[in-house]
Amino acid sequence: MKTYNSEEEFLKDYNKDSYERLSLTTDILIFSVSSGVQENYRKLNEKYFSILLVKRDDYPFKDKWCLPGGFVGYNEELEEAPLRILKNETNIDNIYLEQLYTYGEVNRDPRMRVISTSYMALIDKNRLNENLSKNASWFNVLVLEENNIVDITLDNGTTTLKFKIKKTLKEKTTDRYKFEILENDSLAFDHPLVIMAGIERLKNKIEYTDIVFNMMPEYFTLGELQQVYETILGKKLLDPAFRRIIAKKTEKTTKVKTGEGHRPSALFRYKNDKH
Amino acid sequence: MKTYNSEEEFLKDYNKDSYERLSLTTDILIFSVSSGVQENYRKLNEKYFSILLVKRDDYPFKDKWCLPGGFVGYNEELEEAPLRILKNETNIDNIYLEQLYTYGEVNRDPRMRVISTSYMALIDKNRLNENLSKNASWFNVLVLEENNIVDITLDNGTTTLKFKIKKTLKEKTTDRYKFEILENDSLAFDHPLVIMAGIERLKNKIEYTDIVFNMMPEYFTLGELQQVYETILGKKLLDPAFRRIIAKKTEKTTKVKTGEGHRPSALFRYKNDKH
DNA sequence: CTAATAGTGTCTATTAGACAGTATGTT
């Protein structure tokens, strides 16, 4: 083996392919909350937890749905790739983005060895002026869990995608799960796993961080905010407890929301109280 | 653009280099708790939170210390790489391993574009029968934080490495920090960032998961366990509170630890109570 | 008036923090 006297000398001589290189992609979980129908003039809209998927029109997995994503360029910052794709699919930037996990199973892509880093983006749908790319569509997410088997249904109004995941607790870790795909007929790649892990992460983080506010407009009622929590967590919350906790993170404004067929509610705003 | 009639046909024709491929490495944060000196025959050993580093004997960053790590092979499972390296450096397997984060700054490696996925491994030092690889060494970790500036000192008895990190809170995220290296003269690559993030993660996780037990022998006293918590968290805990919380996760055995110059203590064991 | 949500008061149960006390080994 040749010896070098300086880093410069070494670098000049370095062969990038002494290990076979591989491809890196990024997959983005774009989460939001959608408003459903209003049953009658008094009731609040139903809310749905939703995720953006795109339909593949090329091989591999042609015509299947998958997460928006793509290759990371050789000279592109890792975080730039998901931002670029987000801009592409939704035409908005300045979005909350968080890295989740890196998937590297040898055969996860039939073309070649592909490593994929998943990101989670949270957006307020009101910011979307329907500039979605043509293959993209919002799917409402329905999660049903029983005996550590999770049934996930994604529905965009015309198409329903279903998959089933087995959740196994790992040793000495309590909160860490191993996920396995039991059934999946309609999603490409290992995306059921990626989605499952993303939903788990969001559910956890919403309880101890301020990330929800990335999905809210500037002004919102506490009822709306509670609805968002409830749809994501998949359970009802008690009003007084919710208000006690959220009070620290919000501030009441003088604005009021009226015309809803019932008592008007005060509009609140996110309060960033970093002592 | 050519059209294909089947996935097989498409794959046969696929050019892996339609995007320039890049290199993937893995860096491992191997954490443990070391026993220090015993001041007098009655006192407990001091405990140190420690991390395993290796000294580079090749370019780049020749003679600097860094995290154990290496390239992920084209046909190697992503998680296999850190396991292989762990085996190599410490000669033990069957270790708790958790993926942390993927670093992808364009210029983080002077050789070429390298993406690195970091892993955290927790080990019980009693399992190490001094089969460390020759370049590896345990460093005690000392963390001092003031006004969001974190000073980290790593010490292996003969060498002291220091670096300084700036912690910035991100918007609407409460618990997520951005880390920036302010000073670093002795660690290779962006490893100060990787170490900082790993310490944060461990500190958080130790409070709401069972991962500590990966650093403990099968039988331990509650005093020892408390010491481990205290060294990792960097603060003293109150005995009764600690015992109340830990009681759910441990079970008392009939074994007793004696000969310590004071009242003997019961030996406990991890209780995996997945209802 | 009615249906529906907005918003509050309060009791209770649980949990966390603090401190003081008792117990028991080795030298």
Next chain:
DNA sequence: AACATACTGTCTAATAGACACTATTAG
């Protein structure tokens, strides 16, 4: 006996859960 840690009892403060109640609008 003295020291050092092991271990427990209990008071208090803070927080979470539950429920019942009042308030206010559009129709």
